[in-house]
Amino acid sequence: MRYLPMTTLSAVLLGGCTPSTPLPDPTVPLYGKWGGVGVELDLNPAESSLRFDCAAGTITEAIKPNANGNFTAKGTYTPRVGLPILDGKHPTPEPATYSGQLWGNSLNLRIRNAQGENFVNYYLYLEHGKPATLHRCL
Numbered sequence: 001m002r003y004l005p006m007t008t009l010s011a012v013l014l015g016g017c018t019p020s021t022p023l024p025d026p027t028v029p030l031y032g033k034w035g036g037v038g039v040e041l042d043l044n045p046a047e048s049s050l051r052f053d054c055a056a057g058t059i060t061e062a063i064k065p066n067a068n069g070n071f072t073a074k075g076t077y078t079p080r081v082g083l084p085i086l087d088g089k090h091p092t093p094e095p096a097t098y099s100g101q102l103w104g105n106s107l108n109l110r111i112r113n114a115q116g117e118n119f120v121n122y123y124l125y126l127e128h129g130k131p132a133t134l135h136r137c138l
Helices: 006-015
Strands: 032-036 039-043 048-052 055-059 070-079 094-103 106-113 124-128
Touching (some): 039 124
Antiparallel strands (some): 039 048, 048 055, 055 070, 094 106
16 A cells, blocks of 8 residues: 655645635736626726626726725616617616626626615626627617
């Protein structure tokens, strides 16, 4: 029977205790294309754009997750984008706060209005580099 040296055994056992993804660097903003069901996010350090099934949004500041992956950023949310214009009333952007958490190549996103109420009543799940699944309003 063959035995592993104690240092090798310790390395094997402790190797499973390290995090599988590195913690985010809070000095580096997120960037690139992120997609999920009903949402597409194009992140840029200066201004980012979002497309939803029947809405649109912007994030007007860089998203820099803290050491725990949490972030908050200001922007706008425009409901009813893509729907027919009734009575000449065009959709108008509303102030919004985007918040969520990053882990690895995935993030959860929540959107709230100026009163702290949710624009969308659930977290949006996005993955970096994944194409969005959008069903645009007609």
